Amino acid sequence: DTGVSQDPRHKITKRGQNVTFRCDPISEHNRLYWYRQTLGQGPEFLTYFQNEAQLEKSRLLSDRFSAERPKGSFSTLEIQRTEQGDSAMYLCASSMTERPDTQYFGPGTRLTVL
């Protein structure tokens, strides 16, 4: 068990470009969550998956954001036409179906939009 991993750890992009982040959860975890954390704030929920099904999306997740978990293992979060306001740390977490309240977080991907 190597924990939740995220790639890349840092991403710098220009406004208007598309970016994609990857999350690999703990292998036996069925649930996967995405959060966004801005400077000086706690993480805010974006969306979560139960296996490959996306079960809930926050209204923070605008039409420019899309998340997938095609085989119920790793997940990707894509942001299209990035804006400076998208600059944040994007966190992934996973949990077991039997213990959904205990989530394990990855190190995050820090996005900077210039």
Add this chain to the structure above:
Amino acid sequence: GNSVTQMEGPVTLSEEAFLTINCTYTATGYPSLFWYVQYPGEGLQLLLKATKADDKGSNKGFEATYRKETTSFHLEKGSVQVSDSAVYFCALSTGNTGGFKTIFGAGTRLFVKA
């Protein structure tokens, strides 16, 4: 809606001082309560949790008691160390009605001086 409020930081203490970080919550139903810690340059780590009223979570000398009557989950440690310097987040998870997404407070930064 569900929310978490924690005391603003930063909190600055001398080594071996007593620590209290206040946390109160608003939630429907019976949430699970958590404290997470984020050390400089690292991801979120679960510090402790409590899943029902009057439960006490404890880990690494930290403890917090789930107080339903005061809707509180204050974090305490009897003698802090320099290595405890970090940002501490109080959080709740609301179970099926909330999809088990975690709602975080804004975080409290702790500085411990030698």
